Amino acid sequence: MSRIDINDVSVVFPARENTPAVTALDGVTLVLEAETFATVIGRSGCGKTTLLNLLAGFQAPATGTVMLDGAKITGPGVERGVVFQKNALMPWLNVFDNVALGLRFQGMPKAARQERVMTCLDWVGLAAFARHRVYELSGGMQQRVGIARALAADPKILLMDEPLGALDALTRENLQELILQLWQKAGKLILFITHGIEEALFLGTKLVVMTPRPGKIHTTYNLSFSRRFLAGESARSIKADPAFIQLREEVLEVIHPRGADDDDDSPR
Numbered sequence: 093m094s095r096i097d098i099n100d101v102s103v104v105f106p107a108r109e110n111t112p113a114v115t116a117l118d119g120v121t122l123v124l125e126a127e128t129f130a131t132v133i134g135r136s137g138c139g140k141t142t143l144l145n146l147l148a149g150f151q152a153p154a155t156g157t158v159m160l161d162g163a164k165i166t167g168p169g170v171e172r173g174v175v176f177q178k179n180a181l182m183p184w185l186n187v188f189d190n191v192a193l194g195l196r197f198q199g200m201p202k203a204a205r206q207e208r209v210m211t212c213l214d215w216v217g218l219a220a221f222a223r224h225r226v227y228e229l230s231g232g233m234q235q236r237v238g239i240a241r242a243l244a245a246d247p248k249i250l251l252m253d254e255p256l257g258a259l260d261a262l263t264r265e266n267l268q269e270l271i272l273q274l275w276q277k278a279g280k281l282i283l284f285i286t287h288g289i290e291e292a293l294f295l296g297t298k299l300v301v302m303t304p305r306p307g308k309i310h311t312t313y314n315l316s317f318s319r320r321f322l323a324g325e326s327a328r329s330i331k332a333d334p335a336f337i338q339l340r341e342e343v344l345e346v347i348h349p350r351g352a353d354d355d356d357d358s359p360r
């Protein structure tokens with residue numbers, strides 16, 4: 093059972109030759125209880141990846157604290173798995189070896205590694221592709237390898253930065269459902285960044301809406317659409333629910349107010 097406590101955090105990137113200092117996050121406070129599926133949405137540049145990097149231990153806060161289960165996060169750790177937008181797989185290794193890599197570094201014995209990797213590949217539906225090279229797989233399959241790799245070390249929390257952003261609509265929907273099923277099965281705390289409002293509403297039990305300059309949390313919502321899906325309701329019926337549509341419009345209005353300049357690729 094894991095819990096994340098982010099308390100009054102700011103992140104400032106110092107000025108460089110031609111660019112002024114950037115306050116990427118300012119006064120961010122967020123508590124994520126065990127088994128939360130948190131989705132994070134906001135305009136490009138509002139600090140979503142910076143927030144994830146704090147939790148991954150890739151970035152330290154300028155002020156405030158970031159804690160996992162009461163302990164300060166001071167660097168990367170195996171209890172936190174990361175899935176990137178581009179899967180960052182090793183193209184010269186096959187699927188099995190990509191998923192096994194982290195376990196090898198941890199010194200897991202071969203037989204245990206074999207079993208663990210195959211279990212994770214089975215979860216994402218790729219057991220039959222273990223010996224394929226990464227470049228022989230479709231984009232959606234490669235993302236599934238990235239998810240299997242993040243799950244391999246059995247992390248307490250899963251950090252996902254727009255993992256489905258580069259996929260076509262159908263593959264994306266299939267993977268949304270797969271991720272929900274994995275979340276239900278593994279009971280992990282997930283933080284999932286997305287540019288898709290429907291995706292954020294459909295997957296999350298807690299939606300974090302951010303606004304930029306400086307990056308702040310505007311609103312958080314508690315949601316139950318994903319639990320309804322896991323209880324058997326169809327994705328179509330959930331997304332057609334007036335409550336879903338109303339929330340979608342409400343969040344859209346925060347992120348992309350009507351009449352605002354259209355100067356980026358913000359969610360819609």
Ligand SMILES: Nc1ncnc2c1ncn2[C@@H]1O[C@H](COP(=O)(O)OP(=O)(O)OP(=O)(O)O)[C@@H](O)[C@H]1O
Pocket residue numbers: 105106114115116134135136137138139140141142143307
């Ligand atoms: N290493 C860095 N050095 C300097 N500035 C940075 C660095 N990383 C991020 N920034 C700045 O901090 C702000 C927040 O960036 P971040 O990558 O967290 O945004 P984001 O919400 O993930 O955006 P996107 O949706 O485009 O991925 C941006 O203004 C960005 O330019």
Ligand SMILES: [Mg+2]
Pocket residue numbers: 140141142
């Ligand atoms: Mg980002």
